[in-house]
Amino acid sequence: MKYRTLVAMLFMLSGAAFADKTDNEIQEYKVDKSIDLPTASNTAHETWKDQRFGMFIHWGPISQLGQQLGHSRNSPSHHAGGKPYKVAQLEPEVYDVQYKTFNPVKFDPDEMMKMAKAAGVHYIVFTTKHHAGFSMFDSAVTDYDMMSTPYKKDIAKMLSDAARANGMEYGFYYSPRDWHHPDCDSNENHPRYIKWHKAQMAELLNNYGPIYEIFFDGLGPGDWGNTAEEMMGTIRKLHPDCMVNDRGGAGADFYTPEHNISYFNRDQCWEACHTTTGQWGYNPKVGPKKIDQLMEILLYVWGGDGNVLLNIGPMGDGQVNPAERANFEKLADWWSVHGEESIRGSRGGPYIPGPWGVATCKDNRAFLHIFRWPEQGALRFPALDNLQLKSARVLSGGKVETTQTRDGFTVDVPKADRGNILTTVELTFDGETYPANPLQRVPSLTKSAKLSASHNEARLGYLADQNVHTQWEASLGKSEKEFWIEAAWDKPQTIASFSVARGEEWVPKNDVRIEIPDGSKGWKDITPKGFKLKWETMKFLEQPITTDRIRLRIGKTKKFVMAEFELFPPAK
Secondary structure, eight states, X not given: OOSOEEEEEEOOOOGGGGGOSSOOEEEEEEOOTTOOOOOOOHHHHHHHHHHOEEEEEOOOGGGGGTOOTTTTBOBOOSSTTOOOSBOOSBOHHHHTTGGGGOOOTTOOHHHXXXXXXXXXXXXXXXXXXXXXXOBSSOOTTOSSBGGGSSSOOOHHHHHHHHHHHTTOEXXXXXOSSOSSSTTTTOTTTHHHHHHHHHHHHHHHHHSSSOOOEEEEOOOOSSOOTTHHHHHHHHHHHHOTTOEEOSSSSSOOSEEOOBSSOXXXXXXXXXXXXXXXXXXXXXXXXXOOOOHHHHHXXXXXXXXXXXXXXXXXXXXXXXXXXHHHHHHHHHHHHHHHHHHHHHTTTOXXXXXXXXXXXEEEEXXXXXXXXXXXXXXSSOEEEEOOTTOOEEEEEETTSSOOEEEEETTEEEEEOOGGGSOSSOEEXXXXXXXXXXXXXXXXXXXXXXXXXEEEESSOGGGGGGGGSOOTTOOEEEEOOTTOOEEEEEEEEEEEEEEEEEEEEBOSOOOOOOEEEEEEEOXXXXXXXXXXTTOOSSSOSOEEEEEEEEEEEEEEEEESOSEEEESEEEEEOSOO
């Protein structure tokens, strides 16, 4: 079948585990690269990248119970003998009737857009229909929609109008698979469901003005034939420059890291989607990310040349979650000083993200977004090809000292003038900084290591080439349980941080550990407490370690793929 296939891997958890504060559904998407369909224009791609920042909105009647959109519904298969689509805590008899009391009278789309715009957001993407099937718009082909609620208003229309009234763009999320509609993936009536799906998409494409972005979320099981190709043809006819993600089957404009960040990639469009809390949708028991963590996620996406789609989950009465609002207000404070100068219209580089921070650039300027300074002394940066540094300033005010060296320059800001979370320094050069050849400020120690592995040693060189398009990948044999990759040096090295970086391909279900020799022919686990391969790019050891060998051990998956394995010394 010539469309992207969705592999949905469900955590078969006990009832107690459903209280976990992270998303418990993990999905892996495979792309059939043989499908060649028109995409949005290059101009549309560049314009989309210029804007840099979108807001995701996950919302539905289930927000009244403070449960996750779609994923909190226990969803059995629609055909005999099929595996459940989702094992979760709420039975359909509970989840599916929430619309009968859904009356978000405190919803103020104009105020919501003003909050987003102040934080730097330029476009929104709204969940018009999630996997559990409820339509957050006025649909003529179902009664399971907003017009059957006490509210009786088209939320999608209200949001699209409010976005444009505030100078922003409107896009929508739509799940082709449907755990509520009995025809979807059924033994006899799946073709009838496809017709229904196309009818809903026709409504969304024709009734809400120009569509800036479409975020599909997997076709799911069942025979979809050439549905993906037909749908992309319709989209390109009606909205030729609409940006479409890589989960709809064909014709994608960008790929979508979820709860993680791609390695530096200027060659492809990509958009990392992240939550402001730890859940897609409103849950009062799941607190917000701390602002320093959230800022690091955003800046490392922008520094890697990606867009950010940052989610909010409105409450059942329509109000913005106060915890999410508080973070957006803090983002607005930062954006008002730094955003239009250093983020809007910028590209990632000319320095590749590292433990110190990230860089963005535009015209003849580069912006260093510095999260971590050496304990003593200035940060050293290698010289850019054929460019001379002319001046420097701290965007928030204060002193900055720069010194030209034989092979680059140094940057230092007095502690009193540094930001609480990060410090942004604008550098002006005597020529264009984009597309200057991107450089690492400090090379990864992996580049000087001898690498060995349990599998596929022929591709180990790709883990230290700073190229997102080359990757190490391997699959376990039937009786095998784990992979490992070892880095060794002739002399001990001091390691403070590391990164296991992805490109377009990723396997999100895994258990990754960092180990060093224990002195008795075994291995000692030095993995940081609470470590997961998600959220931030850079991971820091609890204490720097000095060793001549270090090992990455990967379990709880039959396959793994990564673009880079980077190891870094303490800041210097």
